[in-house]
Amino acid sequence: MTGRATFAAAVLLTLLAAGCGKAGTPPPKGPQPSSLPSYQVQDAAAITGSPTLDAARARGHLVVGAKEDQPYLGQKNPATGEYSGFDIEIAKMVGADLGFAPDRIQFKTIASANRETALQNGQVDYYVGTYTINDNRKKLVGFAGPYYLAGQSLLVGKNNTSIHGPEDLNGKKVCSAAGSTPYQRIQKQYPQAKLIAYDTYSACVDNLITGQVDAVTTDNSILMGYAAKVPDELKVVGPLFSKEPYGIGVPKNDTALRYALDDALARHEENGDWKKAYDATLGLSGVPAPTPPPIDRY
Numbered sequence: 598m599t600g601r602a603t604f605a606a607a608v609l610l611t612l613l614a615a616g617c618g619k620a621g622t623p624p625p626k627g628p629q630p631s632s633l634p635s636y637q638v639q640d641a642a643a644i645t646g647s648p649t650l651d652a653a654r655a656r657g658h659l660v661v662g663a664k665e666d667q668p669y670l671g672q673k674n675p676a677t678g679e680y681s682g683f684d685i686e687i688a689k690m691v692g693a694d695l696g697f698a699p700d701r702i703q704f705k706t707i708a709s710a711n712r713e714t715a716l717q718n719g720q721v722d723y724y725v726g727t728y729t730i731n732d733n734r735k736k737l738v739g740f741a742g743p744y745y746l747a748g749q750s751l752l753v754g755k756n757n758t759s760i761h762g763p764e765d766l767n768g769k770k771v772c773s774a775a776g777s778t779p780y781q782r783i784q785k786q787y788p789q790a791k792l793i794a795y796d797t798y799s800a801c802v803d804n805l806i807t808g809q810v811d812a813v814t815t816d817n818s819i820l821m822g823y824a825a826k827v828p829d830e831l832k833v834v835g836p837l838f839s840k841e842p843y844g845i846g847v848p849k850n851d852t853a854l855r856y857a858l859d860d861a862l863a864r865h866e867e868n869g870d871w872k873k874a875y876d877a878t879l880g881l882s883g884v885p886a887p888t889p890p891p892i893d894r895y
Contacts, residue, residue, distance in 0.1 A: 634873040636689055636865070641696030647853035649722050650695060659697050661688045662707040662715050662724035662846070666799035668822030669879045671726050673706065680704040683818075684843075686874035687744055687862075688725040691845065694861035708796045710776030713737045716848050723858065724846035727816055729778045730893070739851060740844035741858035744871070746890040747816035748837030749779050752805065752823060755832050760812055762835035766790035769811040772801035779815045782839060798823075806830060816841045821882040842890055859892050 644650060653659045663680055665673035670682040689699045707715045712728060715721050716738045727747070730740045753760050760769065767789040773780040775794040783790055793810055795801055801813040802823050813820065817837055824831045845862075847855050865871050866889045875886040 633686065633877045634690075634870050636693035636699070636870060638693045638698050639696060641694065641857075644695065644853065644857045647851050647857065649719075649848055649851045649854050650857070652719070653695075653697070653722050658701040658703055659692055659695070659723075660703050660705055660721050661692070662712065662721035662726060663688065663704045664726040665706040666797045667727065667819050668826050669881055670819060670822055673704075681878070683745070683875055683878040684725045684727065686878060687845070687871075688723075690865045690870050690874065691723075691741075691858050691861040694864065695857060708776075709774045710796070712846060716846050719848070722847075723854070727819055727841075728844055728846050729816075729841045730844040731778065734846075737849060739847045739849050739855045740893075741847060741855045742844035742862055742892060743842035743890045744845065744862050744866075744892075745818065745843040746887070747818040747841040747843060749782060749814060749839035749841065750817040750820055750837055751834050752802070752813040752815075752820040752831055753811065753834055754805065754808075755828075755830050757811070757832075757834075760834060763787050763814075763838050766812065770809070772804055772810040772813045773815055774798055774801070777815065778841065779839075783814055802831075818843075818879060821884060822879070825882040842893075856894070859894050862889075863892055 663684060664671035665680065667682065671680060671684040672682050673680050685704065688704070689702060692699070692702050705721055707721065707724065707726070712724055713734065716724060730743055751760060751763070759765060766783070766787050769790055770793055771783055771790045772793045772795065773783060775796060780792065780794055783792055798813065798815055798819060801810065804810045805813050817833060820833045824833050845858050847858065871889055872886050880886055
């Protein structure tokens, strides 16, 4: 491989393997996770009328859809198979209110383009993975929350001086995840950009580092994590140009589950668990915890 490609591979290993490694290996770049809160498992017998929850009880564990390549949000350790990040903590804290301890939650990686299908087909019980609530998706699935408000932004190389916002994307190669809201927004609002899609944002970041694309676009929360991992190579630029309320995706007609998750989010925001989870994960990017957005109990 060329020197630049070799560096890109090393960066991606850093991004994917944060926290893992054999004794004596260099520590991964970027701020490291701090102590995580624990969540008291609740007696959820009163939550009835949810076919999804009934199936999980019969199975003995929850199956939760997640991302695996988003630092400080949803990241899978390739050595241990464990998931970590703010979204993972959200999944655990609401799972505790459904009566499931963290060791009774199985996380399953689902690409952005396959989230609705996974919920419709029963592949996952609920989905927590930078999943923007919007009206089109509400036609297909249900949403609890939102639990976090992000906004679309741009990730570029540290030495890039030509891209400061979406108005600078004409003729530029811009990468995002297939099927994602950010991809669709660039496609519709900035058609002069040369849009490139991959299943994962890590693939986009790989192409950015090797100079094959000029920018990566998605929610600022995701880009903050990548920039924090390799601050000498990447930076987030420009103002936010959207509002992305993150929700917990559930099967469309399972209102009992959706209401229970709304109640769980409200409780953990009130008791301080939400902020503790943020500070120990996404807060390591250097951005202080915001106020959680109001829950939309539709």
